[in-house]
Every structure is written in structure tokens, then in C-alpha cells.
Amino acid sequence: MSVTFTVTFSLIDPQTPGSIKINILPKDIETMAHRELAFQIFIRFLMANNINIDINKKEIDEKIVSKILQSLVTSNKDERESAVALMRHVYLKCIKMRPYIRQQINILFHRFIYVNGNLHGISELLEIANDIISGYNTPLKADIEDFLLKILLPLHNTDSLAQYHGQLSDCVVLFVSRYPVLTATFVRSLIKIWPKTFTEKEILLLDEIEDILATTSQEEFLKMLVPLFCQIIECAVSPCYKVAERALLLCGSDGIMNHMEKNHKAIMPIVFPALYRISHRHCNAEIKKLVCTVLKMFLNINKDLFMKLKKGMTTLKVINSRKENIVILGNNED
Template identity: 40%
Template sequence: LERLDLLFKLVKKFRFCWEACLQTASSFKLVLRDNMIKQFLGRLPKKPSKSGDKDHVGRSSPLVSHQPSGPRGADRASNLSSQPPIISSSGLSYGSGMHVGNGNSRPHVNGNPPSAAFAALPSFKDVPNAEKQSLFIKKLNLCCTQFDFTDPTKNIKEKEIKRQTLVELVDYIASASGKFSEASMQEITKMVSANLFRTLTTPPRDCKVDGFDLDEEEPVMDPAWSHLQIVYELFLRFIQSPETDAKLAKRYIDHSFVLRLLDLFDSEDPREREYLKMILHRVYGKFMVHRPFIRKAINNIFYQFIYETEKHNGIAELLEILGSIINGFALPLKEEHKLFLIRALIPLHKPKCIAMYHQQLSYCITQFVEKDCKLADTVIRGLLKYWPITNSSKEVMFLGELEEILEDTQPAEFQKCMVPLFRQIARCLNSSHFQVAERALFLWNNDHIENLIKQNSKVILPIIFPALERNTNGHWNQAVQSLTLNVRKLFSDYDPGLFNECLRRYEEEKAKEKENKLKQEATWKRLEEIASAKATSGAAVLVSRPLPRQSSLV
């Protein structure tokens, strides 16, 4: 019985396999028949189309046949069609280094089911050296296909094939032993453009209000990062490779390509911005012809951020790149670089969300002062222009940056700005926020700043002496009072005569203020008596319109 049962199962499996073979054969016949009909119809003369979207042999034109599907693909297609094509020996280029019309192009899927032709290509080690270049281009074209990563259940097999192919391409570029051909560069930039240049759907972060902890917000992670990361790594290896000829590559990594790369800095994903930072830095170093354009493009991003949106996710990364660029500026500084400092970097102190990028901004500013100490006066006056009034945490950041700038400031430049500077520091000393007052008092812990103050104590002490006395007599925070007494002692030890003179003037002013206050009180009391006397006698009391108060602020 067991043998009969086993035999019955074998017959059943054989019957199932036979039926599957019959179905496959029938479908193959249908496909073969359809291909024969298409070939026959293709040989017939076609009527020219009025819409202009077909060529002279009846096939769809490259621009139509290669338009990607899906929302992102449609956006890219509209961008391509809006740009004037550039005719070259390799086909039609639409400005971003992505060429179409070369028979190796492949339609983008973008979430739609890929065709049956989407299959893994052989490995590089399985083909002879003569065929590796051709296989490299085929693999690049295969990786132009895009998938919908918002649904992890879609195209699982095809996604894995593409991921493995991308890894192979990274290894191939890293181990390249000969110069990349122009065709390879064209296909690399086309594949990178197809995968990376997309519409960033997630909105950028809003400016954070005072007191909001930026670390508390979870960054938005791109679901396609498993593929995007490998594409970024591939492009980074390509830019870094000594086998990449910059003179040839600049035909495809052009101004339009750089602009679209800069647009991606607004990505919510911090991992993507980190890769973009490394890539743009390498592009700036390798393609000297693009350097002025890159600086100008970053400048424009800053202008838009400062004066229009105040929303951008990549300001810190762009400033980090600029820190390295500024560090390499030759001396004497060009007028263009000084204007960049005045028109872009200093106004970046204005936005409320400065905490997101202040560390990188402060580094760039101090780099300029280190390069040219004469810029210290311009920078300090710029800081005073954008000094916060009600934002205490921002004020603490400004004081920290001010200390770094003063460390590189020479006496001649210090004397130009010390009066408005120490008027502001005096206001900080009397701040009711103890961290602001404390940070201002910490300036005297810096030896260089202390020496600058001592050399100009005859000007500085009269400005800040009233603030020191008010802190000593009435500040609510004990630490601020203690630090104020230390600063007060420094001045009294350094120049007792000047200190006593300032103390005498302060006491005279306090006495005058007290006397004026008593006079005002007496005047009001007399007016009240006159008014009450007229009110009891029934006489009319003339009430004049109050005059507008004049502000005591200068």
C-alpha cells in the first residue's frame, strides 16, 4: 500500500509538470506570434504623425519613449523637456549630464512592475577583460530603473538584483586600473541623475523657537536609502578616483548637474546630507573650472534662506564645506570673498534657527578674521547689528562667537569698535538671564581680551562701571555677583586712580538721580494738591493732552 501511495504521488507530480510545460509552450507560441505580427507591421510604411512625437520609421521618439513614469519621473521628464537640448556626438544632452537618444537607454520603472527582461547580469569576474567595459555600461543602464520603496512588498527580487549590481559597480570603480572612457562617464552621470535627482517630498524643518531642543526631533529617513547610499558611494568613488579625467568629466558634471546636487542639500535625511557634503567638497577640489559657480550658487541658497524662507535643512553642511574653502583662500583676500562675508555670512546671524548651524558659521567667520585681521571691525559691527534683544540663548551664542573673534583681533582694530561693543556688553552684564550675564563676565577670563581691555581701560571702564555697580548691589544670581566682584577688583588693582574717579562719578550721578526723583515727586504732589483744591471749590480743571514721550535710547 505504501508503494502504491508513493507511485500515485509520483504520477500526480508528473501530470502537474506536464500541464505546466504545455501552458509554457502555448504562451511561448503566443509571444512568438505577436512578435512576428509586430515585425510584419513594422515594415509597412507609416503615415506621418501630426503630433510630432514619432520619427520617420514609425517608432516613438527618444524623448517620449524614455519618459519616466510615476510622480517623480514625470517631474524629471518635465524638467528635461523644458531645457534646450545640447547636440553632441553621444546624443541629446539636457543640461544635467543625463544624455538620451543613445540606444542603451532604459525606461524608468518608478514602482511599476519591471519587464521580464529585468534580470541579473553576469559578474565581472565571469567575463573576459575585453567585455568588461560593455558589461559595465549594461549594469549602469540596468541600475537606471527605479522602484517604489514606500511599499516594501513590491518588486522584492528586482530591488535585490539592483542592489547587488550597484555593489558590483562600486567595487569595479574602486579597483579600476585604466582611465574611464567618455561613454562610461556619460552612463555614470546618467545613472546617478536617474537615481538621485528627485523631488524632495518631505517639507523642510521650520525654524525652531527659543528653548526648543533640536535633538528631540526625529530626522526623517528616506525609505530608498538602501539603494541611494550605494549610488552616493559609487559617485563618490568615481569623483575621488585618479582614473577620472576632470577635463572629460566636466562635460557631464556641468553647472546644471551641480545645481541639482545642491538642491538635494535640503533633504531631511542627515545621512544623505553627509554624503552630499563629501561629494560637493570633492567636486570643488577636482573641477577648478566650477569653483566660482559653486560659491555663487551657495551664496544664492543663503540669500533665499535669509531673506525669503528661513527654512533649509542643509545650511550647516554647506557652511562646513565653506569652512574648508575659506581656509584655502590665498592672501590678500579678493574683494569677492570680502563681499561674501559681508553680504551672506554676517546676515546668517539674523534667522531664529541659528542654533542649527551656528558652530559652522562661527568657524567660517573666525577663518576670515584669521586671514585678514582688518576684517575684525567689520565682523564685530555686523554682530552688533544683528544682536538679539529678547532671545537669551541666541545672545549666549553671540557672546561665545565674540570671544573667538576678539582672540584674533589686533589693538588697532579693537579701538575702532570698542565703544559700541562695550555698550552692548554692559547691557549683557545687567541681563536678568543669569547665563547671559555670566557669559559676558567670562570674557575677562581670556588673557588676550583682558590685555586689550586694560590697554583701553580709560575708555572702557566708564562705559561698563555703572553696570558693574548695579550687579554688585542688586543682581539676583549669586554667581553673577561673585564674578562681577572679580572683574571690579581687576580694574581697581590695575588703575586705582581711574577706578576711584569712575566710582566718584557714579556716586555723583546716583545723587543727581535721587535729587531729580525727589523733585519730580514734589512736583507731582503739588499738582495733586492744586487739583484737589480746585475740585472742592468747583473751578474747572484744565487737562492738557499728554505730550508723546521721547525715547531715552540713543
């Protein structure tokens, strides 16, 4: 049964114009039109600035918040959208209820991640989470860090990631921009759960990495440089064209170029061998073209290091060729 609210108003003091008391009672309403009307009345009342609203824990309590949250995870998309708007205003106006709202939202996320992966309303919950993150204040607290690493991070590991990744990525990017010290920790943790054979998810995660790097400090970048570029180059050599293309485009994006220029001496030895092999062996002309673009970028950044790495690859190629010839001669003698 869908749940919404009836809202009744009564004057607290007839002598005080605009003095209104709110009384909110949960009530079952059968039609979406009625539910929508009730939500809109409630929202308009919460938005009112020209009246004295007596809203406290007595009027909007845990029971009311729980009913709104039930509407957030219903299968009816219109109802979820109305509930999002209502919950945002409740969270903004009812400061005493904020800890309870955060707790209950975390419980819903936990249920989705570990119990029921088919829960509706994850996108809508993430929209509210984004508002909550916007209101976080420094210094960093343990429960705030837990939200990033125990809620937002595991949400990347579900099969339905594509359905809510836009909202999830927005939350993560906002979070690490407010708490930069957690950027490297999050990215390293994300790499540990990186999908191996799920093309769509890999592309989504590469998109998110690009957005994160756009706001990453040099200090945090250095902490994740090695695992990050090992993962990027692993994607670049993927047999899946779309994954390889996205990884190579990431290497040339504005968000990462500045970091690559500053840290090329550490990055080039990681990525050059694979890029060099792709440029000579890959069967797809578009991938070869993208690789050549990245290699040309490295050449312009540091020609001496580029030529040194290229010489190393040429020498290795000669050595491997000689080993192959020795094996062939040995087999012929047999």
C-alpha cells in the same frame, strides 16, 4: 524625487594601465542604500591618486553639480552628509567648476535668508563654505567681502540660528582670521542686528564674539571698542540671568583680557558705572560675585582710575539722593 548618480568606467587606452574615463549620468534611484553606494563610488573615484582620471567640464558639468546641491538640501540627513563629502571632493578636483559651485551655494543661502527660512541643509552648506573660505587667497575681492556681509552676517538674523550656529561661527572666525581688516566691520554690523529679547541667540552671539576677539588685532579692536563694550555691558545688565552671566564671563575670558588690559582707560569709563550699580543692587548673588570679579580685575589693572570712577559714582549717588529729598520735601509742603 531624490537624485543621485550612476558611475560607469571604461578604459581609455588598454595599453595604459590605470587609465580610466569617468562617465556620470544623473539617474533616479529609489533607495537610500543605492544612493549611498553611488555617492561612495563617486567619492572613491575622485580620491584615487594612482590612476589617470579624465575629469573636466564635459564629465562633471553644471547639471551634475546642481544635482549634488539638490541632495544637500534634502530632508534626509544621511543623504545630506554623503552629498557634503561628495561636493567637497568635486570642489577640490574640479577647479573649473569652483566659480559655479560658489555661485549656486550663495543662491541657496540667499533663498534661505530672504525667501524660505525652512530650507534644509544650511549646516551642511556652511561646512562646504568653510572649505571654500580656507581656499581664499589675498588680496580681498569684492565678492569675498560680500559673502561675509551679505550672506554670513544675515544668517545670524534668522529664528533658526541655533540649528547651524556652530558651523556659521566657524566660518566667520576663519574668515576674519584670513581677512583681519574686516573684523571690526563685521562686529559692528553684528551689533546692529543684535537680538533684544531672544536669550538663546544673545548667548550664541556672545560665544561667537569671544572666538572672534581671540584672533583680533589691536588695530581692529580699537575700531569697534565703543560699540562692542556698550553691547557687552547692555547684556551684563540684562534681566535674564543667563545672558548677564555670559556677558560677565566674557569680560574675564582669555580672549578679551589682553585687549582690556591694553585699552582699560577707554573701556573702564564705559563699563564701570553699570558694574558698580549691579554690585550694589542686583538681587542674584552669583551675578554680584561675577561683577565683583570683573571690578577687582579693573582695580588691579589701574587702581587710580578705578578709585576716580568709584568716587564719581559715590558723588552721583549723593547728588541723586539730595534731589530725591528735595522732591519729597516739596511734595510735603503741598
